Amino acid sequence: xxxxxxxxxxQNLSKIFKQRSGKVQIPVLExxxxxxxxxxxxxxxxxxxxxxxxxxxxIAGLETPTTGKVFLDGKEVTGxxxxxxMVFQKYTLFPWKTVMGNVEMGLKIGxxxxxxxxxxxxxxxxxxxxxxxxKAYPHQLSGGMKQRVGIARAYANNPKVLLLxxxxxxxxxxxxxxxxxxxxxxxxxxxKTVIFVTNSIEEAVYLADRIVTLEGKLPGRLKSTYxxxxxxPREHIDKEFLEMRHTITKETELLL
Amino acid sequence: MKTTMGHTVSVHAASHGxxxxxxxxxxxxxxxxxxxxxxxIVSLLVIWHFSAVIGESSKYMPxxxxxxxxLWRIAHENLAGKNLLGHLWSSMHRVLIGFAIGSLVGVPLxxxxxxxxxxxxxxxxxxxxxxxxxxxSWISLAILWxxxxxxxxxxxxxxxxxxxxxINSYNGIRLVDPAxxxxxxxxxxxxxxxxxxxxxxxxxxxxxxGLQIALSVAWSCVLAxxxxxxxxxxxxxxxxxxxxxxxxxxxxxMVVIAITAYLITVVLSNVEKWVCPWKxxxxx
Amino acid sequence: MNSExxxxxxxxxxxxxxxxxxxxxxxxxLLIDTEIVPRILLASPVEVGKLLIxxxxxxxxxxxxxxxxxxxxxxxxxxxxxxxLITGIPLGLLMGWFVVAEGxxxxxxxxxxxxxxxxxxxLAIFWFGIGITGKVFIIWxxxxxxxxxxxxxxxxxxxxxxxQMARTYGASDWQIFTKICIPSAxxxxxxGLQIALALAWTTxxxxxxxxxxxxxxxxxxxxxxLLRPDMIVxxxxxxxxxxWFIGNIIDRIERRLTAGLERGGAAT
Ligand SMILES: Nc1ncnc2c1ncn2[C@@H]1O[C@H](COP(=O)(O)OP(=O)(O)OP(=O)(O)O)[C@@H](O)[C@H]1O
Ligand SMILES: [Mg+2]
Numbered sequence: 001x002x003x004x005x006x007x008x009x010x011q012n013l014s015k016i017f018k019q020r021s022g023k024v025q026i027p028v029l030e031x032x033x034x035x036x037x038x039x040x041x042x043x044x045x046x047x048x049x050x051x052x053x054x055x056x057x058x059i060a061g062l063e064t065p066t067t068g069k070v071f072l073d074g075k076e077v078t079g080x081x082x083x084x085x086m087v088f089q090k091y092t093l094f095p096w097k098t099v100m101g102n103v104e105m106g107l108k109i110g111x112x113x114x115x116x117x118x119x120x121x122x123x124x125x126x127x128x129x130x131x132x133x134x135k136a137y138p139h140q141l142s143g144g145m146k147q148r149v150g151i152a153r154a155y156a157n158n159p160k161v162l163l164l165x166x167x168x169x170x171x172x173x174x175x176x177x178x179x180x181x182x183x184x185x186x187x188x189x190x191x192k193t194v195i196f197v198t199n200s201i202e203e204a205v206y207l208a209d210r211i212v213t214l215e216g217k218l219p220g221r222l223k224s225t226y227x228x229x230x231x232x233p234r235e236h237i238d239k240e241f242l243e244m245r246h247t248i249t250k251e252t253e254l255l256l
Numbered sequence: 257m258k259t260t261m262g263h264t265v266s267v268h269a270a271s272h273g274x275x276x277x278x279x280x281x282x283x284x285x286x287x288x289x290x291x292x293x294x295x296x297i298v299s300l301l302v303i304w305h306f307s308a309v310i311g312e313s314s315k316y317m318p319x320x321x322x323x324x325x326x327l328w329r330i331a332h333e334n335l336a337g338k339n340l341l342g343h344l345w346s347s348m349h350r351v352l353i354g355f356a357i358g359s360l361v362g363v364p365l366x367x368x369x370x371x372x373x374x375x376x377x378x379x380x381x382x383x384x385x386x387x388x389x390x391x392x393s394w395i396s397l398a399i400l401w402x403x404x405x406x407x408x409x410x411x412x413x414x415x416x417x418x419x420x421x422x423i424n425s426y427n428g429i430r431l432v433d434p435a436x437x438x439x440x441x442x443x444x445x446x447x448x449x450x451x452x453x454x455x456x457x458x459x460x461x462x463x464x465x466g467l468q469i470a471l472s473v474a475w476s477c478v479l480a481x482x483x484x485x486x487x488x489x490x491x492x493x494x495x496x497x498x499x500x501x502x503x504x505x506x507x508x509x510m511v512v513i514a515i516t517a518y519l520i521t522v523v524l525s526n527v528e529k530w531v532c533p534w535k536x537x538x539x540x
Numbered sequence: 541m542n543s544e545x546x547x548x549x550x551x552x553x554x555x556x557x558x559x560x561x562x563x564x565x566x567x568x569x570l571l572i573d574t575e576i577v578p579r580i581l582l583a584s585p586v587e588v589g590k591l592l593i594x595x596x597x598x599x600x601x602x603x604x605x606x607x608x609x610x611x612x613x614x615x616x617x618x619x620x621x622x623x624x625l626i627t628g629i630p631l632g633l634l635m636g637w638f639v640v641a642e643g644x645x646x647x648x649x650x651x652x653x654x655x656x657x658x659x660x661x662x663l664a665i666f667w668f669g670i671g672i673t674g675k676v677f678i679i680w681x682x683x684x685x686x687x688x689x690x691x692x693x694x695x696x697x698x699x700x701x702x703x704q705m706a707r708t709y710g711a712s713d714w715q716i717f718t719k720i721c722i723p724s725a726x727x728x729x730x731x732g733l734q735i736a737l738a739l740a741w742t743t744x745x746x747x748x749x750x751x752x753x754x755x756x757x758x759x760x761x762x763x764x765x766l767l768r769p770d771m772i773v774x775x776x777x778x779x780x781x782x783x784w785f786i787g788n789i790i791d792r793i794e795r796r797l798t799a800g801l802e803r804g805g806a807a808t
Pocket of ligand 1: 046048049051052053055166199
């Protein structure tokens with residue numbers, strides 16, 4: 001963390017979902033304040049159904065907070081935009097587009113010429129290791145490959161901030177491990193400000209510069225922050241790694 | 257059924273005594289799908305033939321051979337000024353015009369209804385009033401309005417095609433996975449780009465399925481309309497067979513109708529593979 | 541477009557359907573009253589309503605009161621439909637599980653499958669005349685197709701893991717068929733019942749339009765012969781209403797049965 005300019009700033013966010021014309025109110029998030037600096041890899045850890053997706057969607061601008069504000073580079077976020085890239089929990093690729101079509105979609109929308117965007121998209125397809133699959137449709141890909149496309153699609157649009165919502169939650173353990181390695185590698189090749197949501201403490205310690213934990217019951221509140229200063233690339237069996245993981249696990253279990 | 261049994265038994269008898277291995281082998285042959293298909297078709301034809309030649313029944317039930325001869329005859333002879341191909345084309349011609357009108361009105365209306373809540377609130381109730389009426393029930397009004405010429409038939413077909421075209425394009429657009437809208441908006445799309453890049457392509461398979469249904473409904477409608485009143489077309493041909501007490505003519509007409517309907521489905525499902533290559537095929 | 545904004549529709553959106561339906565009938569009535577559309581081409585809603593009340597008790601000019609026409613149509617449709625169910629569903633179920641049943645039944649089935657239902661009408665009339673037998677045959681021929689297809693597909697989609705498990709426990713083919721395949725096919729079968737009913741009703745109306753001496757389709761045809769647009773429209777409305785009504789009943793029955801099925805399934 002050399003650069004200390006603040007990229008994302010969340011001020012006192014809360015979210016209450018209203019259902020059936022407001023008769024039922026579900027408080028999902030409460031007083032979340034958080035800031036992320038440039039090129040930082042922030043991981044948000046929390047158990048299932050604690051508002052992780054909701055928090056990320058608020059930062060993305062897909063959901064409006066009930067109270068509080070989100071700033072990106074000092075400007076208030078009012079809606080979704082290409083300055084943030086999102087990788088969704090459920091792959092959410094465009095099924096009628098090939099891998100190439102999916103990855104270049106953001107550039108197409110941005111108005112880039114066909115030749116240029118092919119070039120950029122190819123670069124990112126190679127970066128995520130999908131060369132040779134440019135012409136495949138999403139239904140022909142495995143889960144891990146689909147999520148690589150999702151990552152390439154978000155990266156290719158060159159957003160200021162990358163938001164990843166449990167991107168590997170639906171993968172088997174083997175693929176998940178591989179994808180974590182890949183993510184760390186891609187991030188080291190092309191630095192970005194990243195907010196990564198997960199329910200796996202191991203995944204968090206492997207990837208993060210900084211970890212924040214969310215409380216395990218609704219409404220979700222921020223609990224603790226851990227700075228992970230381990231050298232990269234990391235090994236799951238290093239002594240420090242295991243210690244870090246152990247500490248967080250113990251404290252998280254306490255607050256569940 | 258008798259012939260089926262006979263066939264199976266003879267297979268057993270012919271290769272009996274070659275030990276256990278062959279018995280299992282025969283079991284496999286008997287359970288082989290294609291062998292069974294063959295047995296089924298042959299026995300069907302045999303039963304059909306013999307049930308038709310018993311006593312007086314050929315007055316009501318022609319033999320398969322008679323149907324084939326009749327098919328050959330109507331393919332060459334003119335009936336009411338046209339041979340078989342001519343009648344087939346008359347029907348097709350009506351189908352194409354009616355289908356074109358029905359889907360050119362139905363698809364855009366369905367799209368606009370899905371995209372605009374106010375238009376939907378105005379049009380949907382009226383559409384729902386008309387929906388349960390079978391298209392063919394319009395025939396009497398159509399004849400009153402347009403006479404017994406081409407227009408009344410085209411009208412029935414257009415109504416028949418209109419309903420599935422509208423319903424499917426409407427549902428196709430409405431049932432687009434909202435997550436796809438999130439994805440495209442995150443990439444910076446404005447309303448117009450969202451429509452072009454997500455709404456239409458995501459709704460397209462359902463829309464196309466609607467057109468497929470519309471075309472097969474149109475094919476049914478043209479027959480129904482021609483059965484009620486016509487001087488040409490496949491429906492006219494089979495009703496002519498009925499009035500002339502010529503069952504072979506009815507059946508040969510039905511054969512042509514079935515083959516045409518079958519070809520329409522095959523062609524359309526190939527077109528679908530070509531225009532929606534991303535669509536996952538359901539395992540049958 | 542998040543969840544909150546969608547909750548309340550503006551008032552204008554709530555009254556729009558009523559405006560539209562009332563407007564439709566008013567415009568229809570006005571078109572006739574002002575003679576923009578001549579009376580020989582279309583009857584006004586009021587005239588249709590009058591005829592409806594009259595036809596409840598008056599058998600003239602077509603020979604029967606409205607209820608009789610409706611009941612005749614219903615009986616014809618339901619008889620053919622029930623015959624189709626009791627032949628088509630067992631056949632489809634057997635075809636889905638037993639190779640021999642499929643091998644023998646499939647070719648003839650594939651031959652009649654592409655025949656549009658209305659194309660059976662001339663043959664049926666030629667064989668059985670314009671009475672009830674012919675109608676029942678037509679309805680059977682068209683309704684049996686979706687019954688077979690759906691029962692067959694339902695069995696084909698039965699969970700293979702479940703079947704495999706039953707096999708390892710030593711269940712016989714027949715046991716697997718009755719205990720696993722049939723229950724798991726039921727939802728598909730019900731789907732088929734709906735399709736078959738809609739098809740049966742439409743086809744029956746077509747058959748009655750072409751040749752009949754009673755029934756709602758006959759009422760429509762008589763309306764044309766007697767140049768009585770009010771009778772045509774009344775017939776059409778009755779056809780639509782009855783079709784909608786029996787569709788709803790089947791829907792109800794289906795929901796009750798599948799709900800029971802799910803409860804039963806959860807208990808075991
Ligand atoms: N649009 C919505 N309307 C009503 N309630 C919602 C909505 N979205 C989320 N919720 C509720 O908010 C709570 C938190 O949901 P969220 O998806 O943010 O959790 P999560 O931590 O991402 O869960 P998971 O680990 O399963 O992904 C859930 O109880 C959910 O029911
Ligand atoms: Mg989530």
